[in-house]
Amino acid sequence: xxxxxxxxxxxxxxxxxxxxxxxxxxxxxxxxxxxxxxxxxxxxxxxxxxxxxxxxxxxxxxxxxxxxxxxxxxxxxxxxxxxxxxxxxxxxxxxxxxxxxxxxxxxxxxxxxxxxxxxxxxxxxxxxxxxxxxxxxxxxxxxxxxxxxxxxxxxxxxxxxxxxxxxxxxxxxxxxxxxxxxxxxxxxxxxxxxxxxxxxxxxxxxxxxxxxxxxxxxxxxxxxxxxxxxxxxxxxxxxxxxxxxxxxxxxxxxxxxxxxxxxxxxxxxxxxxxxxxxxxxxxxxxxxxxxxxxxxxxxxxxxxxxxxxxxxxxxxxxxxxxxxxxxxxxxxxxxxxxxxxxxxxxxxxxxxxxxxxxxxxxxxxxxxxxxxxxxxxxxxxxxxxxxxxxxxxxxxxxxxxxxxxxxxxxxxxxxxxxxxxxxxxxxxxxxxxxxxxxxxxxxxxxxxxxxxxxxxxxxxxxxxxxxxxxxxxxxxxxxxxxxxxxxxxxxxxxxxxxxxxxxxxxxxxxxxxxxxxxxxxxxxxxxxxxxxxxxxxxxxxxxxxxxxxxxxxxxxxxxxxxxxxxxxxxxxxxxxxxxxxxxxxxxxxxxxxxxxxxxxxxxxxxxxxxxxxxxxxxxxxxxxxxxxxxxxxxxxxxxxxxxxxxxxxxxxxxxxxxxxxxxxxxxxxxxxxxxxxxxxxxxxxxxxxxxxxxxxxxxxxxxxxxxxxxxxxxxxxxxxxxxxxxxxxxxxxxxxxxxxxxxxxxxxxxxxxxxxxxxxxxxxxxxxxxxxxxxxxxxxxxxxxxxxxxxxxxxxxxxxxxxxxx
Amino acid sequence: xxxxxxxxxxxxxxxxxxxxxxxxxxxxxxxxxxxxxxxxxxxxxxxxxxxxxxxxxxxxxxxxxxxxxxxxxxxxxxxxxxxxxxxxxxxxxxxxxxxxxxxxxxxxxxxxxxxxxxxxxxxxxxxxxxxxxxxxxxxxxxxxxxxxxxxxxxxxxxxxxxxxxx
Numbered sequence: 001x002x003x004x005x006x007x008x009x010x011x012x013x014x015x016x017x018x019x020x021x022x023x024x025x026x027x028x029x030x031x032x033x034x035x036x037x038x039x040x041x042x043x044x045x046x047x048x049x050x051x052x053x054x055x056x057x058x059x060x061x062x063x064x065x066x067x068x069x070x071x072x073x074x075x076x077x078x079x080x081x082x083x084x085x086x087x088x089x090x091x092x093x094x095x096x097x098x099x100x101x102x103x104x105x106x107x108x109x110x111x112x113x114x115x116x117x118x119x120x121x122x123x124x125x126x127x128x129x130x131x132x133x134x135x136x137x138x139x140x141x142x143x144x145x146x147x148x149x150x151x152x153x154x155x156x157x158x159x160x161x162x163x164x165x166x167x168x169x170x171x172x173x174x175x176x177x178x179x180x181x182x183x184x185x186x187x188x189x190x191x192x193x194x195x196x197x198x199x200x201x202x203x204x205x206x207x208x209x210x211x212x213x214x215x216x217x218x219x220x221x222x223x224x225x226x227x228x229x230x231x232x233x234x235x236x237x238x239x240x241x242x243x244x245x246x247x248x249x250x251x252x253x254x255x256x257x258x259x260x261x262x263x264x265x266x267x268x269x270x271x272x273x274x275x276x277x278x279x280x281x282x283x284x285x286x287x288x289x290x291x292x293x294x295x296x297x298x299x300x301x302x303x304x305x306x307x308x309x310x311x312x313x314x315x316x317x318x319x320x321x322x323x324x325x326x327x328x329x330x331x332x333x334x335x336x337x338x339x340x341x342x343x344x345x346x347x348x349x350x351x352x353x354x355x356x357x358x359x360x361x362x363x364x365x366x367x368x369x370x371x372x373x374x375x376x377x378x379x380x381x382x383x384x385x386x387x388x389x390x391x392x393x394x395x396x397x398x399x400x401x402x403x404x405x406x407x408x409x410x411x412x413x414x415x416x417x418x419x420x421x422x423x424x425x426x427x428x429x430x431x432x433x434x435x436x437x438x439x440x441x442x443x444x445x446x447x448x449x450x451x452x453x454x455x456x457x458x459x460x461x462x463x464x465x466x467x468x469x470x471x472x473x474x475x476x477x478x479x480x481x482x483x484x485x486x487x488x489x490x491x492x493x494x495x496x497x498x499x500x501x502x503x504x505x506x507x508x509x510x511x512x513x514x515x516x517x518x519x520x521x522x523x524x525x526x527x528x529x530x531x532x533x534x535x536x537x538x539x540x541x542x543x544x545x546x547x548x549x550x551x552x553x554x555x556x557x558x559x560x561x562x563x564x565x566x567x568x569x570x571x572x573x574x575x576x577x578x579x580x581x582x583x584x585x586x587x588x589x590x591x592x593x594x595x596x597x598x599x600x601x602x603x604x605x606x607x608x609x610x611x612x613x614x615x616x617x618x619x620x621x622x623x624x625x626x627x628x629x630x631x632x633x634x635x636x637x638x639x640x641x642x643x644x645x646x647x648x649x650x651x652x653x654x655x656x657x658x659x660x661x662x663x664x665x666x667x668x669x670x671x672x673x674x675x676x677x678x679x680x681x682x683x684x685x686x687x688x689x690x691x692x693x694x695x696x697x698x699x700x701x702x703x704x705x706x707x708x709x710x711x712x713x714x715x716x717x718x719x720x721x722x723x724x725x726x727x728x729x730x731x732x733x734x735x736x737x738x739x740x741x742x743x744x745x746x747x748x749x750x751x752x753x754x755x756x757x758x759x760x761x762x763x764x765x766x767x768x769x770x771x772x773x774x775x776x777x778x779x780x781x782x783x784x785x786x787x788x789x790x791x792x793x794x795x796x797x798x799x800x801x802x803x804x805x806x
Numbered sequence: 807x808x809x810x811x812x813x814x815x816x817x818x819x820x821x822x823x824x825x826x827x828x829x830x831x832x833x834x835x836x837x838x839x840x841x842x843x844x845x846x847x848x849x850x851x852x853x854x855x856x857x858x859x860x861x862x863x864x865x866x867x868x869x870x871x872x873x874x875x876x877x878x879x880x881x882x883x884x885x886x887x888x889x890x891x892x893x894x895x896x897x898x899x900x901x902x903x904x905x906x907x908x909x910x911x912x913x914x915x916x917x918x919x920x921x922x923x924x925x926x927x928x929x930x931x932x933x934x935x936x937x938x939x940x941x942x943x944x945x946x947x948x949x950x951x952x953x954x955x956x957x958x959x960x961x962x963x964x965x966x967x968x969x970x971x972x
Binding site for chain 1: 836842847848849853884887897901902904907908909913934935936940944945946947950
């Protein structure tokens, strides 16, 4: 031992393992413009494809004239549904058990639907070609309002389903009906409502919105005719699933398809599904023998790729007069657009919406969901959300506030009274989930203390009195929300996509020098996997995080995984990493025992190596074990130090949080100001606090956008009236509030490192906090529920409707 | 369509090429100059992912024509690192303060912040927020971007950066 020997703390710090605010390794390239996004991929002879899109929301396609387009210099081909039929690709399966036209086949079902694909030598020529394609349309009656979808005289949208009385999820009640899904005990729930002291009933809508990552959806497809191999670079949140889907529908052997997802500029659910652009670019490459790039523009992204939400939730809560909830009844009308292309696990037609009992101990509940077709874009995705949990959280959190108002109780007190108690975990909800762990009371009380909740309510009472006296025109709202997420899809018993169980994977290879590579089935779209995955490995096996390179997104090298969405990466792949690392550690222990000439059981782990119990000077570092793994392993043992884990989690994980928003609204203008936003998250074990806080800031900003203005709106003819960032609310640094973050730690009992996932919690909890703040502000004037989004105009309308503005 | 020969100085080097009158500057930079750090997010000047510096001004290169940049001096993200290849104060600030996640808006954000700090070397938080309001980020919630710019300002001004309390 000398002075240069690092201390235990120094050795531990050098690992930069779990809990460390390790700076992101990705940033070195991103801050220098050296990221490699799909549009940066350039191949020799590469062509560009662009779509002819429908101006109509519902119309018969009588003829497509391509002759003039083919005369445009640079245009090589125009692909239509007729072309695709020759290769059986005119329709494709959706993730939700439906089928979807790749290019308009006979008619169009939503505005900007893909009608023809023009392939040209560059993007400008492709655009010229698009302008020369002439399509003859015969407009048909347009169905925009989902509440009219099942009227007897509603237009028939899906002629391909004519006469089909059964869909992917059971019987269909009407030609525009997709599915009915119900869970829970209807009889017991109805009985609870019959004998309740107090009930509330409200139609709570969660409007249609859109994930709109800054990078749009795009791909480059390159078919090698000689080898019969197809390579696709794409903005894919789930590259392996895309490869399997392409193989199934294009009939190319899966091993001959190479899917590469390079750096991705945000996903938020938008990049989970398969879009016509991918299919058309692949077909175009096969047809022309050249690589074909398809890059969507912003209008296309907003109007034709997967939207989110559009749930209309009739919510009823039964309770005793002192505020104990006794029953929950929810009926949802879900607007899925022209095709049911929702990104939900196969068994769940409405995702995990049955988490709608939230954080509360409802003894009984019943839920039913009807999905309907309308003339809108398809593809409901979980926009920063785990399969409809966002809608569910909004539903119950508005419902609890409405109940509190009716009972004259404080909304925080009502929640505290009804929370699942710490001793009830693992908790079985009335709608069939097993919550792994939680301590809701502690989180809620910490939030209330941190923000001086009592003080805020006192201030609000004073302001309300001043308003009533006519001394101010400003009203103050305090939005409380408490949410329980269900993430980590998922256990194979619950979750699959097109029949593939939703496990995830990790392969770790350590090299002789003590450095290594980890390859993953997940795919970061900004979550910082390259940084955090290495931290888990560092803590588990004592190799510095800087010595571990993390690679994702290449189906040739990565083990099969289901990808990154729904906050599943840490709960599922994070566990796979720990399990693979533990396999390596077990082998390392055998090697160390052999080298130190002791029995394995005589060794104990010590940060970055094994030490002989009772003989602290007899140690072997992990770095030395790596070398030994390649030159002197015990007799009979294979050389090398690598392991792979395919982790099928035993359960989902249930992160939770307590949020509070303080907002002031000027009733004469509707202008709001978010004075304060506090977010306490419990995501179990925290891997990198810096990255967690960043995820929370980002999720809250998206929640703010959705609650306070962001909406995909249609006019009566099915025209999208919010098709660009001009009219689709994108908050800038000026509007975006300041975020306060806080946390408690309740590890998941079944996850190897206790981590639960956090990515979408702030969106799930944030939206109801904002909406509750607006509703709370207006409640003393007689409002019970004001629909989102709460932009200035709607706030002013609310004030007008309540009679406080002339 | 006939093409025009244009030249411009990009990150200190002469770049020349042929551009149609309608060719957007961002396409010229990405396709002809092979500088793919400048990104395209909206094509309507709203998101700022394509922000570059032209003759001392922040410009959104998705709504400027390449021919309009003929003879101009341009800085893109590829020209932002220090001469020795290390991260410049702004780049370092974004990394140290966790001012990015997916990294797609980052080049535009850094280029805009670069000009902002030339215009106002010691901006307040409100001035920074207003100064970058032409650039949209979908991942970070802006708070850390503001800190990143404050960090860079402190470093450029030779003063110690002090993170404001939450």
